[in-house]
Structures are given as C-alpha cells and as structure tokens.
Amino acid sequence: MSETLQTPPVSSGKPAGPDQPDQPSRAYQVFREITTGNAIISVLAVLLALLVGAILIAFTNEDVQKASVYFFSRPGDTVVAAWNSVSGAYSALFQGSIYNFRKPDFASGIKPLTETLTFATPLIAAGLGVALGFRVGLFNIGGRGQMLIAAALGGWVAFALDLPAGIHLVVALVVGVAGGALWGGIVGLLKARTGAHEVITTIMLNYVAYYLVSYLLRDGFLKTPGSNNPQSPASKPTAVFPDLLGPAYNLHLGFILVIIATIFTWWLLSRSNLGFQFRAVGLNPHAARVAGISVNRMYVYAMLFSGGLVGLAGINQVLGTSTSGFDAGIDSGIGFDAITVALLGRSRPWGVFAAGILFGAFKAGGFSMQAAEGVPIDIVLIVQSLIVLFIAAPPLVRAIFRLPTPGQKTPGAKTPRKRTTTPTEAVAS
C-alpha cells in the first residue's frame, strides 16, 4: 500500500520526542511539509503533464510541421510556430474551462467555469458511485450500463408522463436513480448469490444495457413517434432541471444534486452505520463476517447505492444536459471516466468531487482547444491522460523534481491517511 509510506504516529517503541537532539528546525520542517505535501505535488504534476503535452501539441501542429521543413535555414519560424501552437492551445484550454478573457464582461467571461461545473456534474455523481464500490471492495466497471438504464427509465418518465411541474422532475429523478440502482443491484445480487465476479458481470451488463436501450429507442417505448431516428423524444419542460444561473448558462440543478450526493455519500460512508459496515467489509470481509455483518447483503446494498449514484449521472444527462432527446450513446464514456475520477479522488467523496471538477475542466476546455487551435481531439485526450497519470504518481513527480519523500527520516510527519481498498485488490479478490 502506498499509504504505508505515510508514517504512523508513534505507537510504541521509542518515541521521537521534541527533546530529541536531532530535531530539525521549525522552518526546515515547514519547508518539508510544503515540498512533500500533496498540493505542490499536484501542481508539479500538472506542470509536467502540460510540458509533455506541449511537446505533443507542437509536434502535431501543421504550422510547426511546415516550418520545420526549412528548420535549418530559418529555425526561428519553427520556434515561433511551436510557441504559437502551444500557447494558443493552453490559453484555449484555460479560456474554455475557467475564464474567457475575450469576452467583454465578467458575466460572459466566467461562463467557461460554469461549463466546467456542468461537465463535472455527471462525472462526480458516477465517480461517487464507483468510489463507493471501491470502499466495499467492489470494482464497478458497469457505469455505462447503469447510466444507460437510468437515462432510459428516467428519460421515459420525463418525456412520456404528464405530471405537475416539480413532481414530474422528482419522479423522473427517482425512477432514474432507481434504474441505475437496479442495474447495479443485479451485479450485487449475482455476486452475493453465486459469487459471480463483479468485474465480469458489470462489463457484460454494459453491453446488455446498451443493446437493450438501442432496441427500446428503435422500436420500444423510447422511440420518438413519427421519427425513425433511434432517438428519444425531448424531456418535457416540467421534468427539466432548472438553470441555476439563468438561461445564459448551462449550469443546472444537477450540480446542486451532486453536491447533495457528495454530502450524502460522505455521510453514508463516514457517519452512518451502513457505511461503517461497508467499510468493514471492504477492508476485511472475514472480520466483518465474524462480527455479524452479512457480507453478501453488504455487496447487494453497496451495488444498489453505487448503481444509484451512477444512475444519478445518467439521469443528470437526460434531465439536465441533453434534454432534447437522447440516443444510446448518452453515457458518453462517463462510466469509464468515473473510474479514474474515483481513484484520483482516492475514493473519498470530496476527493472525488475535486477530481470530477478537474475532469470537467478538461472536457470544457477540450472544445476550445479543438475549435480554436485545431488541436486534434486525440491529442486533447492524450494530454488529459498524461495529466491524470502524473497526478496519480506523486513518487514519479518527486523523483523528477528531486523532492524528498515524506516519512523517510522526517520526524513529526503528518498523520497517516487511512488505507482504502483499491479496485485492483477488488479485481483480484
């Protein structure tokens, strides 16, 4: 466990008390804290990824390629072109995800940030679901299927039923979340009843859900009357998430729901008795069983909650983002991104929240990188992947920048973080 790198506090043995002669100075300690802290590592990780990304962008830029043909006669051109392409791409990334300086006023300049939050919304919800699974020792790769079922059922309520405003929205939301929970619950039930490994069943159920929803869109109850496109009708206005900041922005109620979901997940995992049992099962199922906790029941409950949270992501898409009808691609790969979001957030609710916003920024910024600078979408994805990889690898970043490792010969290190069951263990168990 990488966490074991974190030093435990003095428990027994000879404590390194403050009266020890080799106690380093306070200033030095602060320096240590900062250089080994997570914040600086993350910043450096992003810098590193941007650097590698810059190389990629420059290499793949057409102008740079053209200029490099005559590199030896006029090397300056290549450098200028490279600089232009990289700075253009990154400023587009920033202006597309945080603040657009080209807009005249703050109200329109800040729109990219709201876009970031909008894109982060389903990522956080699904990330919470996946993270919850991880905490119980379950690797839920079934986000796609759970989102699709949630979107299909909730979407159906949203376009097919006529209910009063407010109630309609709540019913659609509940049905959608229940749909995701159902699809996840199948996995939990299969695991509890037959021991079927959740990695297999979630992968398979993704496909089943995809084809099921495809069929329903083409010829079932999700079909748009009078149209032959495999696309659902638009959600009724009574079932659409209201905009939070007015019609000029896309940010909608879903974001608030996701904040609530984050708080709920936090409460569930760290304050509720069910969460206590979840964590016990995730960390040591044997001891949990001996302590009277029904491990199988926890698997079912956990998959219900996990699927429900992922379902929230799915319903968010049909009630918030793609309200004018959806097709079988409505999950948009969020179920897979959620795995990374969950792990980047170390499977902690607020960590997931932060990681979701980071990913949301990538998504929002990706558009303008592509549109403004013509950076191919594949390169945008590569740069994003690199950022994730570097953020997930503090030891690498430390090694590159020759920063000290925390815990090693560092008296008075920070309190240890608790270990989380990593999905990889779940896969192997």
Added chain:
Amino acid sequence: MRLSTTTDLIQLPDVVLPTRPTGIAVVALLLLITAASGWLVRSKAKVPIWLVTVFAVFLLVGFLAWASADHTIPVPGLLFGSLSLAVPLIFGALGGVISERVGVVNVAIEGQLLAGAFTSAMVASITQQPLLGLVAAMLAGVLVSFVLAAFAIKYFVDQVIVGVVLNVLVSGVTGFLFSQLLAPNAGTLNSPPRFENINIPLLSEIPIIGPVFFRQTLIVYIMYVAVACVYFGLFHTKWGLRLRAVGEHPQAADTVGINVARTRFWNVSLAGAIAGLGGAYFTLGSVGAFGKEMTAGAGFIALAAVIFGRWDPIRATLAALLFGFASNLQNVLSIIGSPVPSEFMLMLPYLVTIFAVAGLVGQSRGPAASGKPYIKS
C-alpha cells in the same frame, strides 16, 4: 446441420435433426439432469462439472435445432468463425493471466491489443513482411506494458488508473496517427500482407476439427503454442513458480531471494508482448488493415475471460472460446433469419457469459497480491 466443408476429403453426410423430436428428447434429458443435480444439491454434494457440461451441450443442441428450423447450419463455419473471434481474446487473456498472476492488474489489455494491431499493420505494410509486423506488435505491446509496469511497480500508481488511462492514451495515439498517417497513405502504410492459411497435413483432414483448427494462419498456431507454453510454464517451471509466488505473496518471495520488482516488470512486459500478438491477429491474421478502435472492447472481454477462467490459461482460453462461440452463433442465427430483434441477438454472448459465470463458475479467487504494490521498508 452441415458438418463438412466442400473442400474436405472426408465428406460427412449432413445431419438432419427434426425439430420436434429433437426438442422433446433434449427437454427430457435436460429435465433428467436437472433432477439429478437437484438431488445432488439436496444431499449437500457438489454437482460434478461434467454433468453441467453435458447439460450445456444438450441445451445448445436443442436450441440450435429449434432456432435453425428448416435451415442449414454449417457447423465447421460456425466453429471456424468462433475461433476467429476468440483468437484476440485468447491472446489478451493470456497476457492478463500472466500479468495478474505476477501481481499487476492489467486493465490495459485493450490498449495493448490496439497498439499491437496498429504497429503490426504499419510495420508489415512498410516492410511487406508479416513476420516483422508480428515482432512489431509484440514490441508495441511491451511498450504499453513498460508504462504500466513503470508506473505501477516503480511509482506505486494505482494499477487500475494506469490501465484505464493507458487505454485512452493508446486509443488517442493510434487514432491520431491513423488519421494523420495511415488513412492518407493507406496504400503504403495500411496494406499489410496477411499471413496465409496453412493447412497442417493430416490434421486438417480430420472431420469438423480439421477445418476449424488446422487450416489457420501462423498466428493461430502461435496461439496454440502460447496457450500450451503459458500453461506449462506457469505450473511446471521455475519461471512460473516464481511468478506465481510474487503474485501471491511478494514478501515471501522476497525472503527467498526473488527480486519482486524485476520479476513483475519483465513478466508484465511479457504479458504485453503476448497481448500485442493478439492485436496483430486483427490486422495480419484476420482483416488485413488497421481501423480506428478496431479492437472494439475485446480487451475488456479478455479481462473478463481472465477472471472467468480463474486466472488459469486453459480455462481462460475456454472462456474466450465460449464467448467467441456465442458471438458467432448469434451471427449465424441472425443471418438465417431469427424472429428476435437484432439488439437482443447481439446481447446473446454477453448474457451467455453472465449465465455461465453465475451458474458454473461462481466464486473465484485471484492472486492474493494482485493489484497491490510491493513497497519495501
């Protein structure tokens, strides 16, 4: 059902299974077996695996007889296609088995397959040497593995994160290079020579089995050898003993002088090489050109096969074959005209897998230390 291909030396007569009598006979047998298993379960004994297998075979024959009512099912073709669909899954699963057995969860099989497919197509096109393409595919797989290994083993990054990210990364890189290089220059960069089918003398004339298994390309023969080697190697050699030790209990392996990090690193690389071969099958063995995302999720199915096969190369191979069979059965049935909507037919292989896992396999336990970085104090 047609049992022979037109080129067989030994022509078998077509077997005609009348729908109704076959149906009745099969149902009766199935009921019998169910009753027997029920009795066994009641008496708290385990249902033997052969009984389950017999049940499955009867179920299948009955289903085929029903579904193909007044149509001919060319059995060799059905099986040949199943094998073709299974080959990349088997390579991927072998890579998965090796890397998980040594303690590194390999979610990046998809990426390794895709990288292998891409490089083999390009290198074989440039050199016009499919063998070089094959080597290039292995190198590409190894390269992906290097990243996985470096991040997971040296820098303790969560193995699943690296795997998931690598898949995106490889998809991005191959997609980009495909658009920029391969697509515009398809003639020179994306027209690899394919391996020819090689008929193995005698073996290829065995009825049914011959045409399916012994009229294949070099890659498929390599696959047979690979499955056998990995199985033998894992369970009967020093290499396998050490590899499994590292995946089960790295510290114990360390205490007997095995270098855990090195063992992991090179075996993960080996796994990449094997998965890379699976990628080459797409381009050099099967379709003769690279296409964006052409692996279409095969890596994830392979991952499922690894677990389905309980981390055992032979069982994983069988799992992949089952999947390939279900996929191709679906193909054949939909072609001869099935009343079931296409989407439900397409679900078949996935549902079969779920039922098989839930019904036959049950609890499976992986290598104990898989996914856990080994950090020395």
Added chain:
Amino acid sequence: PSTGGATSTAAVTDFTPCIVSDAGGFDDKSFNQSSFDGMTQAADALGVKFKQAESKTTDQYAGNVSSMVDQNCNFILTVGFALANTTRDAAKASPKTDFAIIDSALSNDDFSPLALDNVKPVLYDTAQAAFLAGYLAAGTTKTGIVGTYGGKQFPSVTIFMDGFADGVTYYNTQKSKSVKLLGWDKAAQAGTFAGSFDDINQGKALSTNLIDQGADIILPVAGPLFQGTAQAIQDSGKDVAIVGVDSDLYATAPATKALYLTSIMKQMADATKAIVVDAANGKFSATPYIGTLENKGVDIAPLHDWESKVDPALVKEVDAIKADIISGKLKVTSPSTPK
C-alpha cells in the same frame, strides 16, 4: 442569411466555414468523411480555412457546436441525425450563423417538423440507388443468394438495406425468379448487424457466415467493416462480390477493387461543397436538399472491373429502372426515408 463583410470579395476572405462530426469521427469511411471531403474541397476552392471539431461522445455535440459559434464561424455543417436537436438549438440561439445538417431534418420537441431560416437540412433518398444495386445484384448472383449486414440498426443504415431488398424483390417479380436475400427482412425490419462500426473482425465473421450460407454478393452497410467482408471473400476462395456504400469504393479503397460489383453512392462531398460555396457567396438557402437519382445526389457507381462479368442486358434494365424511378413511374419507399 449571412451578414458577412461589405464587399463580396471580403465576404469570401472573411468567411469561416466549420464542421462538427458525430461520434463516428471524420475518418469513418462514411458520411462524416464525405462531408469532411466536401468541406475541404469547398475551402480549397474558396481559398479560406475551415475549422473542424470531432466528437468522440454524445455529450460533446453541444459543446463542439457552441464553441464553433464562439469561434465566429459563418457557416457550420453538422453531420448526422444525432446532432439535429443540438443544431436546432444552436441555430435558434445564433440566428446570424448559417447551418446545414447532414442526414436529418429538424423537428420541435413535440415532434412537429420545423424549418428554420438559417438551417439547411441535407437528406438523401438512398433507397433509390440501393434499389438499383439490389436489382443488379439479383441479376448477377450465380447462387441465387445475396446477403447484407449493417453496423447498427439505424435508419441511415437500413435505408440501404430496404432499397436493396426491394430491388431484389422487383427482380424476382419481373423475372419470376426467387433470388434470396439473407441478412435483412424488410417487412419485419429485422436482420443482421455487427453491433459496431469499428469491429472489422466481426464484419469478417458475419461475411464468412453469409458466404457459408451461399451468398455470392454482399452489401455491408457498416463503414470500415467492408474490409472484413473483402478478407472473408479472399479467404473463402469463392467468387463473391461486394456492393459498397456511401462512396465508390473502387476509388476510395482500391486495395480490393476487383471485388466491387458496384457501390451505392451518396454524393455528399459534392453537395456539401456546393452548399458551402453558396453560403460563402451569400447564396445560402434553408430549403432542404434531398439527394435523389434525379439530381444525382444518390447513384450507383460504374461497374469498373465487373463490367465484363455482368450481362449488358441487365445493365440496360437497370438504366431503365433508374429512368422509371426518376420519372416517378416506379416508387421506392422505405420506413427509413428521411422526413
């Protein structure tokens, strides 16, 4: 209605056309690619640069279109029915920008048809051309069996299969023959699909099964999967032909050109180019464009290498049918015909 620069030359130099793909991407060997080609040709002809945005997932449609608007595109081409509502909403929000959408018309949320002043729907009555290919295939098959499969069961796919099926049926009724079509049942709207537009290996497996079932002419409607069909044919060693879709495969995928009986073409590049050039010259009109045999928006490709193998009389019959369809004497219908 574009309100570009003051003078007409300025209008052209200031003109920025833009294109947004659906999740298929610009090298899907299908409509994204042809539209992209048309856009490239138009931009070259006009001497302007165009902007492009490729979508990987459905949640990127809106973002891609709106960032194109932000980039001050004068004309935005969106590809595929999946972008219809996105295009509609963007067009309503930016009435000064011109749009064209490939393969779909617009509709309101209550499904009523909608026409906007700044959106030009570009549609193709592909079934007309597919009908000709079906007739041709039925007359050419030696085994009396032809086959088809699709990528996914989308209307833009099944419209090929419908036309093809009708062509075969028409041949049978005309000639009292019983050529069989595997892989698609028009009446039941059920058939064989690969489930993907990427999985070439699956295309090969499906094609092998079709050949095993005796088909000697295959219509793959699944983007790049036709490459798998070509390999299946080569592996089988039999004399089997492919009917291509979207563009003339003889020109776009010459590696296996000997196998193409013909191709059912949607001349999207030409149409796209014309629409872009019109827009640049201030001649944008929102009137839907419907590609038919008549306006050569759809057609079948020349027989090329198969010229010698096909009965010239059959070719004449096909030409006659084509004339009949154009004149309206023969109606080709499909539930998937764009509306």
Added chain:
Amino acid sequence: MKLELRGITKRFGALVANDHINLTVEAGEIHALLGENGAGKSTLMNVLYGLYRAEEGEILLDDVVQHFSGPGDAMAAGIGMVHQHFMLIPVFTVAENVMLGHEETGFGGHLDLPAARRRVTEISARFGFDVDPDALVEDLPVGVQQRVEIIKALSRDAKVLVFDEPTAVLTPQETDELMGIMRQLRDSGTSIVFITHKLREVRAVADRITVIRLGAVVGQASPTASNEELATMMVGRPVDLTVDKSPAAPGAPALVVTDLTVLDPRGQVLVNNVSFTVHAGEILAIAGVQGNGQTELTEALMGLQPRVSGGITLDGASLRNHTVRRILDAGVGFVPEDRTEDGLVGEFTIAENLMLDRSHQPPFVKRFNVQLSFLARFAEDKVKEFDVRSQGIDTLVARLSGGNQQKVVLARELSRDLRLFIAAQPTRGLDVGSIEFVHEGIIATRDAGTPVIVISTELDEVAALADRILVMFRGRVVGIVPGDTPRAVLGLMMAGETPTEEGAAA
C-alpha cells in the same frame, strides 16, 4: 559462523524501532532474544535478513562487514530465517514452498518436484516432523505451517539461523523436538538467534540471552536467571506469572451442545458428534493439538460454519441455524483464533474496532448515525480499562503490537453483556505481561458468572485457566477431565488415547 550487529538503527517514520542495537552471536551459540511485543526483535532480524534497510549500523559475519541489498544476499551469505509471520505461499504445496528460490530444474526450466518432495520428506524424517509434501499450505493447520517454515529454513544449510517465535503454534512435543534440532545445529557450529515469549524454552535451550525493550538493548541475562527476573527485565516492572484463581462456583448448565457434527464442503467430517455442557461461572478449556476440529467447533457455535448438525442451546434457547448477528446478540462473546484475519479490521481505528460487532444497534448507532461522541467516550474508557498502549483511540489497529491488538478484541467482547464467552487461542504470540493481563480478564469474566470456553493448544494456559478440560482429537471428544489433570495425561489424550482413570470424566 559468528554474527555481529553493530549500532543498528531502524526507524519507521517517527518511530525508532531499533535504537543503536549491538548484538553478538558466537559460532555454535544459541542466543535468545527477549522483549515485549513491539520491542523491535523482529525488526532487528528483518534488518539482518536484508528485508529492511537500516538507517545506521553494520552487519558483520566472521568480522567481515556485509552489504545486503535484499534477502537474496543475506541467504547467499549463509543466513537463514524462520519468520514470525509465515513467509509461505498459501496456494502452493509444501514442496513448492520449500523449493521456491532455489529450485532444482530439468529441461527447459521444468521443476523437479520429485526432488523437492524427497527433500521435504528427508528433512521431516530427520527432525521428526510429519509433513505431507503435496499438501497445500493453506489447508494445513498453523502448527504444520510453522513446521514447513522451519523445514524451509533448514533446507538451505544456513550458517546463521534466526528463529522468530517458532514455538508459538507448536505442541509441547514439537517444541521439544525443535529445541533438540537447535541443539544439534548448534553443536555442528551454526549460530542461532532464538526469539520466543516462553521463558521456559529460553532457559531450556539458550546459551546467552539479550533483552530489548522499546527498541534498545536493556541488558544480557544468563539462562540460569529465574522467570521472574527475565520477565521483569523485559517488561520493566514486576510481573505476576501465576494468575490467582479461586475455585470455580459453577451454576446451572448454560451452554448445552449435543451431537454436534460439522462437515467441510467435500463432505469430510471435521467435528464428529461432539457433546458437552458448560455451566455458568466455569471455564471449560478445549485442549488439543492444532487442527483437531477446535477451530471448526467454535465456528459452528458462532454460526460461521455452513454444514452443521446437532443441537446447540444457550440458557435453553437454541442457537442453531441462526445468523452470526443473532448469535452475537444472544450474548455470545467471541475472540477468534486469528485476530488479524477474523478479529480486527486493521485499517480501522481502535475506536471503530471497538464497535465492530455492534454496528447495528444503540448505543453505538441511533437512526443510522454512528454516535461518534459516545464511541469516543466509550473507546477512551476501554483503552484505559484494558490498558491498550497506543497513540490514541484514532490509531489504526494495524499499527498496534499483537498484544495490544488482542486487548482491543478482548475489550470489545468483554464490554458487552455476555451470557457466554468463547476465546480461541487468546494469548498466542503475546508477551508475558500481556498474557498476565488477558488471563486476569478471562478469570474475572468467569467470576462474574459467565460461562467461558477457552480453546488453547498451550498446556500452560490450559492449566492456568481451566476448571474442566475437554480434549479433542480428530474431531472427536477424547474425554472431559478436571482442570488439575496432570500434563502427562493431557499429553496422551491429545494424542488420542482415552484417559485411563475413569473417574476423570466430569
């Protein structure tokens, strides 16, 4: 070979596990290392073996400084080690485990398993172990696993051998045999480091004794020192080695077990028709060599075994076919044999572990909410009451020493209203100080009128605690005898012989 450790310092973050430790072991000497749980013994040995890298100090073999970068180097230099926490691969056979790392191979790296089997049988025969080379290690009882670990170390002809608590799970006979082996090895010139908490063994076999406390050497002792002297030196305070125990005052029959039979998934009988009764206020010790069905018996009582027949009633109410939860709620307290695997969640804090089996009811939980402030108060109380040495109630249990971990389990189980208390191997691996504490706790529970079952393979412990003794052999009850039955009789019973004195059955 002479071994010398000079100024070894090993830190785990802030914790100094070894503080400038010097230790010299002469060739042909058995050197005992004594110390409380967590004193740093294992750490020191792991440094020696190359598993840990020390911050300071050097290792000398025959006066030559060694530079080990891993266990491979240490092994090559002639060091062998029997690890406290078995370094065995559970899914491998005994032979595979023994051969691992120095495999004999044939063509193409093919493992020569027959050679490995021969080696195992040969060593087992030489030292009187009965080990099946083809058995899977995970199927073996811990006692046998310990033998495998010893065989592994012996199979390499090491010049310096470290035995880290090898006797914790051995029977007295096996322990005697092992000590014989150690003497044999010593006489042939091997240097041996022997770590144990059992002072009897130290005095029987050691040539010299070094005691460490809190990571530092506190002194040397000679094997002639008394138990009390050694214990005092280790713990740093006087330890009462004999627990005061008043005679039992048994009440009404509380737990009645009739014809209990447990099958394994393959249908093999693990517990065979066992019947016994435990009265309120008495301690029934279940003795027997590890692996004779005791574990399965306790698991059956707790509802942890799926294939059980027979009757279990507690105070007249049946416990059969109940879930673990209901059995716990019926007032059964349980200390499982393997505390790290079954008793504790290592990555939970002390406080969380203290509510582990009451996570569904008040006072710990109200309306789905864990009552954190109540839990904190409760945990503070228990930590104080049971003297759990730690940084605080938020310390992760995995970071506690074994003795303190055991105290957490006891604190949890004994703080409920108990109607039955079952403790399996309650002091395995604990130091003398902790054993004293645990025994006192068990006796206090009995004195409060609770029926108690103690499962132990340790005759000392059985003698110290039992009011009556049930001996198990191959899943059957050999006999139930009074608590003061002589060791020799018990030893024979544990080997399966029915007691000769008929009156012994109670």
